[in-house]
Amino acid sequence: MGAASLESLTNELxxxxxxxxxxxDIRNLRLASRSTAFKAAQDTYRTxxxxxxxxxxxxxxxxxxxxxxxxxxxxxxxHLTLMAIVYHQDPLRKFIRSGGEKPPQRR
Numbered sequence: 001m002g003a004a005s006l007e008s009l010t011n012e013l014x015x016x017x018x019x020x021x022x023x024x025d026i027r028n029l030r031l032a033s034r035s036t037a038f039k040a041a042q043d044t045y046r047t048x049x050x051x052x053x054x055x056x057x058x059x060x061x062x063x064x065x066x067x068x069x070x071x072x073x074x075x076x077x078x079h080l081t082l083m084a085i086v087y088h089q090d091p092l093r094k095f096i097r098s099g100g101e102k103p104p105q106r107r
Contacts, residue, residue: 007035014039023048041073049076056084 006014006029018026018040026045030037054064067074086092095101 007033007039009039011039011042015042015044018042018044046073046076049073051079051081052077053081053083056082 006017009017014036018029021029021044023045026040026048030040030045052064054060064074068077
């Protein structure tokens with residue numbers, strides 16, 4: 001019997017191993033070889049991309065656009081949360097209460 005290796009595992013067994021790893025460990029495992037990169041990028045790894053939190057800043061939004069436009073894992077985002085610090089809450093509260101309608105501009 002030959003030596004056992006991760007690469008010799010079936011996709012199902014490999015996925016079972018990956019389920020017990022955190023994101024950084026999966027990323028490191030993907031660097032081992034093309035074969036492990038492919039196997040490690042299955043279901044468990046993809047779930048890390050389904051929910052994304054993005055701080056509402058120009059550079060973060062531009063980075064998010066680049067990541068999702070490339071056709072890779074970034075396109076798996078299903079739930080996006082935009083985070084921002086609101087210093088003056090009254091205008092935001094009025095906007096929300098109005099159902100999203102902009103108030104008339106003052107002249």
